[in-house]
Amino acid sequence: MSSQARKSASTPRRWLWPLIILVAILVLGGWFFGRSKGDDGLGYRTAAVERGEIRTAISATGTLSATATVDVGTQVSGILQSVEVDYNDAVKKDQVIARIDPSTFQARLDQAAASLASARASLNEAQASARNAEADYARKADLAKRQLVSRTDADAALAARDQARARIVSANAQVQQQVANVDSARLDLEKTVIRSPVDGVILQRAVEPGQTVAASLQTPVLFKIAGDLSQMEIVLAIDEADIGQVKDGLPVKFTVDAFPDRNFRGEVKQVRLAATNTSNVITYPVVVKVENNDQTLLPGMTANAEIEISNRQNVLSVANAALRFKPADATDEPTAGAAGQARSGAMISESLVKVADGLKLDATQRAAFDEAVAAMRQRAEAMRSAMAAASANGQASRTFGGPPGGQRPGGGNGNSGDASRRMGERMKQAFAPFRATLTAEQQARWDAELLTLATAKRAPVYKLVDGKPEKVTVRIGSSDGTRTEIMGEGLVEGDLVIIGNARPTATP
Secondary structure: OOHHHHHHHHHHHHHHHHHHHHHHHHHHHHHHHHHOOOEOOOOEEEEEOEEEEEEEEEEEEEEEEEOOEEEEEOOOOEEEEEEOOOOOOEEOOOOEEEEEOOHHHHHHHHHHHHHHHHHHHHHHHHHHHHHHHHHHHHHHHHHHHOOOOOHHHHHHHHHHHHHHHHHHHHHHHHHHHHHHHHHHHHHHHHOOEEEOOOOEEEEEEOOOOOOEEOOOOOOOEEEEEEOOOOEEEEEEEEEOOOHHHOOOOOEEEEEEOOEEEEEEEEEEEEEOOOOEEEOOEEEEEEEEEEEOOOOOOOOOOEEEEEEEEEEEEEEEEEEHHHHHOOOOOOOOOOOOHHHHHHHHHHHHHHHHHHHHHHOOOOHHHHHHHHHHHHHHHHHHHHHHHHHHHHHHOOOHHHHHOOOHHHOOOOOOOOOHHHHHHHHHHHHHHHOHHHHOOOOHHHHHHHHHHHHHHHHOEEEEEEEEEOOEEEEEEEEEEEEOOOEEEEEOOOOOOOOEEEEEEOOOOOOO
């Protein structure tokens, strides 16, 4: 074959390859577009119902400090003769940590002691004069009775005796004053020896030997001593929106920059009432106590803390987006009162079984609990049966909720707060005999869980069934910001709930 013939035969092959590649791109694009229409090709994005832990916490920062920090100063002025401790030294209560030159104070004590001796000598002299005056008066008084001396001499002797007695009182007062001066001078001398008021560690030393310290209205701080560093505390600033959830005894987890890979734990010790206003932001101080037995944590470290409000183990949860999703064609369908109460009772009874399992009940307590739960389930089943019978007779609206559709006058669904309160009261009454069998610690936990269940809100979730959304009403509990605990029938672990419509794919 000639070269021209070969060239004519290869020409169609050269333009055929680009055509094949273009067709392949279109096929792949169509396949990808079909997949992008939505998860499982159904036009919805879904997420699975999961079982696990839901932990709710409040984040805040604070500074580590000793539970007690004492500023040590001086009550007398003078020159520091010696400083006997340094930074980080451990000290015991009453240990000498510094001395002030005592010579001036010793001289004052000697002077006061001499004045006291002089006052006591004056007292002795006054007492001797008084004895002489008493004797003279006694003699002249006797002679005056016998009219051997004039009455004037007797009166003069009486006045001399009274004056002698007064001098004794004055001399006694002088002695007491000089005793007080001696005690004051001795105290000042003792204060030249500065001692530690507590067991602790020297955090700060602000003086050196030879330095002059002056005691004034504001005592100068010579040393700062931290108490036992095995017990420390953090003061956290908690926003007013979160302070209502913080209670004494809640667990706290925190980290410090010095040990970023280590988690430390503490416990809420006190919620203080003194609010702080910073740029119109109200915060409350919360004190967290921390065990520091290994002395790893140091005063002044910044703590990044989380106060654990709740920690729900082994609970069903859905993505928060599932609680916000609502199909375009969905309509509000309020649930009739009795039916809603029946379903709520079933939801709560299942949740209470999990709560009871965590209380570690003995045989007597378990029997009382099972009896109360059985009674609750019977009431819920009776409500359902009555609702079904009424619906079959077309009397559901009149019997179980007023106007058709369960709507109350004004278009509302009633006061949900009142309904929650009534539900809580019924639950307390139903489980009162069981609660009486619990210990104080078990009762506190039971009451908290009961309150959580009674006040839990109800919300619709749409489950994907055969490619279509199916509404399931659940009670919602704790949330960690990403997932929310759910309680109720109709959802099990692994079910797919709708979290949104499929994202539209941009056309080329």
